[in-house]
Amino acid sequence: MTVFLLGVGAACLLGLGFVLQQHAARRAPRSQLLSYRLLLGLMRSREWLCGIAFMICGQILSAMALSAGRVSLVEPLLATNLLFAMALARRITRQTLGASGWGGVVLLAVGVSVFILSGQPDGGGTEKGALRHWLVFGVVAGLALLLVSLAKRLPLLREATLLALAAGLLYGLQDALTRTAGLRLDHGGLGLLLRSWQVYAVVVIGVIGLILVQSAFESAPLKMSLPALTAAQPLAGIACGVGFLGDRLQLTTGALAGETLGLVCIVVGVVVIGRHPALPDACLEEALRAAGEGDREMTYR
Numbered sequence: 429m430t431v432f433l434l435g436v437g438a439a440c441l442l443g444l445g446f447v448l449q450q451h452a453a454r455r456a457p458r459s460q461l462l463s464y465r466l467l468l469g470l471m472r473s474r475e476w477l478c479g480i481a482f483m484i485c486g487q488i489l490s491a492m493a494l495s496a497g498r499v500s501l502v503e504p505l506l507a508t509n510l511l512f513a514m515a516l517a518r519r520i521t522r523q524t525l526g527a528s529g530w531g532g533v534v535l536l537a538v539g540v541s542v543f544i545l546s547g548q549p550d551g552g553g554t555e556k557g558a559l560r561h562w563l564v565f566g567v568v569a570g571l572a573l574l575l576v577s578l579a580k581r582l583p584l585l586r587e588a589t590l591l592a593l594a595a596g597l598l599y600g601l602q603d604a605l606t607r608t609a610g611l612r613l614d615h616g617g618l619g620l621l622l623r624s625w626q627v628y629a630v631v632v633i634g635v636i637g638l639i640l641v642q643s644a645f646e647s648a649p650l651k652m653s654l655p656a657l658t659a660a661q662p663l664a665g666i667a668c669g670v671g672f673l674g675d676r677l678q679l680t681t682g683a684l685a686g687e688t689l690g691l692v693c694i695v696v697g698v699v700v701i702g703r704h705p706a707l708p709d710a711c712l713e714e715a716l717r718a719a720g721e722g723d724r725e726m727t728y729r
Contacts, residue, residue, distance in 0.1 A: 431497035434489050435505030441486030443512030446654055448479030450645035466642055487634075494603060495610040499669030500549035500677060503603065503662035504540040507694055510658045510701050511536065513650075532700030539693025546686025547677040549669075564671035565601065568664050572597040576640065588648035592656040595640035599657070600664025602633045607673055659698045663691070 579590035669675035
């Protein structure tokens, strides 16, 4: 119950933080895309700082959940952050949920429940060999780098989705490394933690992920980025938990079918919610408004 409450509380704060960050990042200059200057410019926005404060508090709660439970259990709970993001966006846009909105909510809730009940995540707390550790780390980080490279060649709307996918992969990896750092702290105290590379990797990945997320928020409406971010993070986190943290899932035929069904429901539910009209198209609206103003200026001249 403690892990459940911490995970859902973290998801709530993360969802609210993402909406506030995107609302501020959409006004940033395009020239700052994928640059540290984007973060420096956003630091002058109270709205963005409020969103970051929510996100930091959410990450603290998620770290507490990860220290008390298994990655494979916490990650599906964190995927519910989109529900809270939609609740805030719905208040801003005054859109009703409707059939599609409620359908997405039900799919996401059912997916999380089915995956946890079918997989019955167990074990954890025992790191696997260094080879498996670095292999999983390299695969996830390599996929994120590949997505960023591909994103640079695509239009802004598609670029935002790939950047968000890359950020989601890195955040899932960060969650697993946070769990690893917590294990080091429990077993060897602060001295062992500070001598471990994982704690520094968590910070570096967090900064890189933040730049990717803000660039995705700047490039396109929230519905083009947040669903991809929300879907990729639990998948990467579960893979890392099983890959090098010793998390165990049930492997019977029925359990595997339930786990697959649960993950599919989570991803589909995230996409359905993300496409709902309650998530604003602020970037498109501003682009159209700017184009209209440009046309009026040309006519005046």
